[in-house]
Amino acid sequence: MSVLLMLTRHPVLRRVLEAALTLLGVSVLTFTLLRVLPGDQITASYGIEAGALSPEQLADLRAYYGLDQPLVTQYVHWLGGVVSGNLGVSATSRQSVLDMTVAALPNTLELAVLSIAIGLLLGVPGGLFAASRPGATRDSGSQVASLLALSLPTFLVATVVSTWLANTFGWNPNGEEFATLAQDPARNLQQMLLPALVLGVSIASPVFQTARASILAIRDEDYVRTARAKGVPSRRLQYRHVLRNALIPIVTIGGLQFGFLLGGTLVIEQIFSIPGIGRQVLLGLNQKEYAVVQSTVLVIAVLFVAVNLATDLLYRVVDPRVRAE
């Protein structure tokens, strides 16, 4: 017990333990949530034929799938399987969920990385631009633009832009069969362009707000005034002293947006027919495939917790002040 107490004292270990506890809660929630879904595994895999089964056959099947066990036993069994890499099997495609996820995840990650890159490329220069003259037209103008970008639903932008491009220019790369980056980079990047732009624009908004706020805050710091007083040239001051320190919260917001992206891909992958992990959840829900939905949701949550943990720990490395606390 005292060892455990000692562990919770250390800030990094404490954060890791907290993440582990969160993951445990996530697994319980995912498990119970999808046990409640209307229709069980038997009706899902036998369809309407399930109605023709005799009570004995039904009982046998329930025993086969372990549905007659107490919920706690089912949970422990399920978790044991998950930890050893058994995420279940899709009843329609007879593919293991692990294989499906391994195939889908790179597409989603590619989309996420491209979107974050676009978000940073739009948001950081925008923040610099707005913060260069606080209160001026360029500042309020970019603030209005950022508010608009935040208010536009991604599914609406995606629908409008893709139908417009397809109808006016006949350009619809996502109508063709999807190609992964390894299969056909040229086609893949064309297919990723619009989705990444739509998600990137919506991420640009929080990045812009953070960049602007942190630049404005750091500009007023004592060390910046000192540097200016001792004659550091303006450009060097901007990059070396202001932007470099302002980047810390910007990197954090980039990491935090990852979660938003994993949610955003649900909609975007669906619209642009990208076989990623978000689409896997939706397909699973539509086909009432327990195993697929349950495991994929769990994978997404684990990914999210891991990225947040990594962002937190990275923050400690980048900003010595956090370590001192």
Added chain:
Amino acid sequence: MSATSTVPARVVRTSRRSQLLVALRAPSAVVGVVLTGLVVLLALAGLVGLTPYDPARQDVAAALQGPSATHWFGTDQFGRDLFSRVCAGLANSLRIAVVSVGVAGVIGVLLGVFAGYFQGLLDRVVGVVTNVLFAFPSLLLALALAATLERSWVTVSLAIATVYMPIFARVARGPVLSLRSVDYVTASTAIGRSRLSTLFAHVVPNMRGILVVQTTLSLSWAILTEASLSFLGFGTPPPAASLGGMVYDSQTLSTVAPWMLAFPGAALVVFVVGLNLVGDSLRAAVDPRSRGAR
């Protein structure tokens, strides 16, 4: 630094409430109030059934007509009047947003306030629960919950409420941590007022500003979430009108009937932009850090 503002930046020290009202006089807030008011008016018309047509009434002879004097926003593929359906869709958005944010706000704020004020085990439990709920991307959690429950506007509201509850809890907990040791709060318990009564008499009223801002912004997020769920087919079930569902339906008919996409989409954007403009101005009034720059 900025000499552009016409109103004096610092008004005589006034109460929190009038501080928020003053914030609503900023030009962007006025635009926000007007936009929101306009859309809410249409939503209320949809809610009480004061629309030119029954939003569910089909008239195949009048299918896919463009905007005209008889059908202001045109008609859809079943000949249903789009203006009436946009009103009904807005009513659906408004109803779900108000119920979900109301439930999330009350439960979340109570949990956050109690956790921050009484600390101890309660604080830890609330902390773990919020962490677990935060571990899911919000749209994914709302989707999983909405798919689990029997589909109706109430369950969609509850699903969205579950997603926003931890946000309210976290937003409410923070200020309580600093307020609980402020002199007038300790003085209140010292002269014999109970801790619970002190909490609601002296701590919670001082958080009004933050909570008003959070509520306004949450309303716009809730509207966006509901629309996304409906678009994906997991929102309010048809034939009830929902803005997200209408955008989805318009996709295949975009060349024949672009108005089917334009009007529901515009209604949605106006609603969210309006609320965000109001929320942003309120935040500028409440959060002194973002005020100086304006």
